[in-house]
Amino acid sequence: MLSICARHCVLWSIGRCANGCRTRTSHSSPRFPKSRSPTALPPMLKPSVRSAHSREYLGTWGISNGAQPGLFTGTCEGPRCDASGPEKGYTPHARVQQGFLRLLVRAQSALVQRSHHKRRNCAISGARFKRAREVVMASYIKRTIRLNPSQARTLSGFANRRGLSEYALLLKVIDAGFLALLHGTDRETDLAEMASVIGSISERLAERGTSREEASAAEKQIAALDTREAKSHADHKSLRADWRATAEAKGFGEAAQARAIAEAKERARAGELAASPEILAARAVAWAAAKLSERQAVFPASTLAREAGDYAFGRLSHNAISAAIAEAGERGALVPRAYLDRRGAESAGFTTPEAIATEQAMLRLEAAGRGVSVPLASSLAAARTVERAARQSARAGFAWTDDQKRATSALLTSRDRVAAVQGYAGTAKTTTVLATYAREAAKSGLTVTALAPTASAATVLGEALGLRGDTVARHLVSPEAKGLGKGAVWIVDEASMLSARDMAALMASADKAGARLVLVGDVRQLGSVGAGAAFAQLQQAGMATAKLANVVRQTNADTREAVMASIEGHAGKALAALERGGGDVIEGASRDARLATMAQRYVALSPTERVRTLVIEPSRDGRDTLTAMIRQQLVQRGELSSAAVRFEALEAKGLTRAETRQAASYAIGDVVRFARDYADKGVTRGSAYRVERIDPDKAAVALKAADGSSVDWRLRQWGAGKVEVFEC
Structure with a gap:
């Protein structure tokens, strides 16, 4: 039974002495100085000292920060301990010592927590914390040793991150570790033998004709003191090789560790399968x-x-x-x-709540940027610029529409950090509006950057503006995105393809760099691969948007009508318009008949006409079949050689991050490419690895590189979040 009085730091313990007598022991100490919190090692028990009276025993404890030592005394109340009783009756029972040690650790914990409750790191020297998603590990590194290098041990413990604070876990680790060293362990294990401390104590006890099981606490303590050497600082790096060799010899080497981990994972997997x-x-x-x-x-x-x-x-x-x-x-x-x-x-x-938070952050950033920028031109200057650009275009044979003029003027006079241009395909957004805006921004001393979600779209935009195009993903991790300052304009084409997460990241980066953002796209064209119709949401939320509706790419009225019908989703009207304009609509009785007709029509064209012709097939299998049909007919006509060079093309499987962690998402023969190095796994960034074997139960995939090296990929442990997966 333990009773603690925090005010005076007094502990009353009721236990039994080594003779079996009931004991009542008090442990008292002065309070810790307010100005100095204990910041070093937890308190350690000092040697017990026999007093003049045979029924009393004395002991001292101290802490390493210089606080005054306290005194604990105990009195045996049993008849077995008289003035001439055996010496082992005069030392507190192990439980009394344990209770006293725990009291000191907790007292130290209270003061440290009070002084450092807002800090991440523990105040105790040698303390280390590691965090995982659901687990926290606390370690205490013992940096001083006496004689045996193995005493420079690390005590570690794990706990559910939500169930126990890190500091409380550390105290449990220190408490358990020092008690084990003080009193030995209940079982003789190879780990205890490795420490060799207990072995030395056992040898000294054997010299005195007793053993650890029969000896009293006093005899064990005397044996421990006799085997102690002066402390010195341990060099953990130099000792690590010896430790590993000893561990290997005792059956705790890397292979044994790997087996233990594998067995633990098997048990975890079995528990998951057997879950309710x-x-x-x-x-x-x-x-x-x-x-x-x-x-x-x-x-x-x-x-x-x-x-x-x-x-x-x-x-x-x-x-x-x-x-x-x-x-x-x-x-x-x-x-x-x-x-x-x-x-x-x-x-x-x-x-999901995460999706809602992303959308709200994106909309908040756009709203915060309204009216905070200085326009590139006044209304009068913008009108002059637009008229000058329109006259130059007219001399080249291309007349500007009213939509193009209004959109260009709106961008030049905009006071918003984020502005947008919404326009159908074929409205000449890039060659008129964006080209003029980029030119005027450069004249004003601003650095113009051409961006797009895909590499092909970025290249097209960059060529149209006379700049080097870049993808949004690459730009966000580039130094330019962090240090351009307020003299920058980022023009983003195909903005409808940006997910809400990517759009929020882009807007946050522009806000941090003080850059203007011009979003260009069409909400009716290809949407984003990721979640969220960000471009449409921003427009619905009131983002300033200039709109272009007049298609100028198609000069034929029927073709233009077919395009507008397609935009509005009327396939029947689009096909009818094409037929009126002189096009042929041919219906195939079957898939193979349709593909054969397309191949025949294409091959029948002249080489000049083929250059200006697109052959489109929605499915990948249909595309491959159609390509083979066209090639076969060209070979028969003598226009292609029968000799062919075959090469392997990779098709992205488009797995989500959740899918990449599931073994069922992979197939033998798939190609995996990691986006970062994993040196300890032998994985190099950008290198291709082929899937050789799949173990769904262990969520493991065996990979093989081109040089023949193998990789054991554990999907739930590493790499799944930074990988691309292709099928051949």
Whole structure:
């Protein structure tokens, strides 16, 4: 039984002496000085000293920061301990010592926490913390040794990150470690033998005719003192090789560690497979939501349920998945939102709190940039610039539309940090509006940067503006994005292809660099691969947007009508307009017949006409088949040689981050390319590795490089978030 009085730092302990007598022991100490918190090693028990009276025993303790030592005394109340009793009856029982040591550690903890509660690092020298997603590890490195180098040990412990504070865990580690050294262990293990401390004590006890099991606490302590040497600082680096050799000899080498880790993972995997339906359903729904939210800001409830079922591999019923979805909605992990498909039909759907936060951050950045910039030109100067550009274009045979003039003037006079141009394909946004704006911005001393989501679009924009185009992803990690200052303009083409996350990152970077941002695109063209229709959302939220609706690329009225009908989603009207304009609409009875007709029509064209002709097939298999048909016919006509050079083309599988962590997402023969180095795994950034073997139970994939080297890739441990996956 322990009772603590914090005011006077007094501990009362009731235990038994080594003779079996009941003891009542008090441990007292002066309070710690307010000006000096304990900042070094926890308190250690000093040797017990026998007093003149046989029923009393004395001891001292101290701490390394110079505080005054305290005194603990104990009195045996049992008849077995008289004035001539054996010496082992005069030392407190181990439990008393343990309780006293714990008291001091806790007292020190209270003072350190009070002084350093706002700091991340612990005040105790030698303390280290490591954090994982759900686990925290606390370590205490003992930096001083007496004689045996193995005493320069590291004490470590793990705990659930949510269940125990880091500092509390560290104190438990120190407490347990020092008590083990003081009193030995309950079991003789190879690890204890490695430490060799207990072995030395046992040898000294054997010389005195006793053993650790039979000796009293006093005899053990005397043996420990006899075997102690003066402390010295340990060189951990020089000792590491010896430790590893000793560990290998004792069966705790790298191979044994790997086996232990593998066994632990197997047990964890078995526990996951044997998890209750409720737990498995919650995991399945969380994984499905993570996968879908990477590509869709709002996803249908039916798709969420289907993906969760795929994750569970038939181990869950529909009712279990539905209940997990409902539970996720109740705790806020899923937020109900109406889902609209391409036809405009509405159904039940969900989004995630993370997606909402990203959208809000993006909209907040755009709104904060309204009215904060100085316009490039006044209204009068902008009008003159537009008229001058329009006259130059007219002399070249291209007349400006009113939409183009208004859009250019709006950009030149804009006071907003973020401005936009919304225009259909073929409205000449780049050659008129953007070219004029970029030219005037450069004249004003601003640095103009051409950006786009894809490399091809960035190249086209850069060539049109006379600049070097760059992708948005590359630009965000470049030094230019961080240090251009307020003299910069970033023009982003195909802005509709940016996800909400990418748009928010781009706007945050522009805000930090003080750069103007011009977003150009068409909300009806290709959307983003990632989640969120960012360009459309910004326009709906009131972002200043100049609009271009007049298509000028097609000069034929029927062709222009076909284009406008396609934009509006009327395929029948578009085909009818093409037929009126002299085009042929040929219907194939089957897929093969359609492809054969396309190949024949293409081959029948002259070489000059082929250069100006596009052959389009929506599917990848159809594209490969059509290409083979065209090549075969050209070979038969003698226009191509029958000799062919075959090469392997890689097609991105387009996996989400959630999918890259699932072994079922891979197939033998897939090619994997990592976006960073993993030196300890033998993986080099940019190198290609082919999938040789897949182990779904262990979430492991065996990879082989071109030089024959193998990599054991554990998807849930490393690399899955920085990888590209291709199929051949």
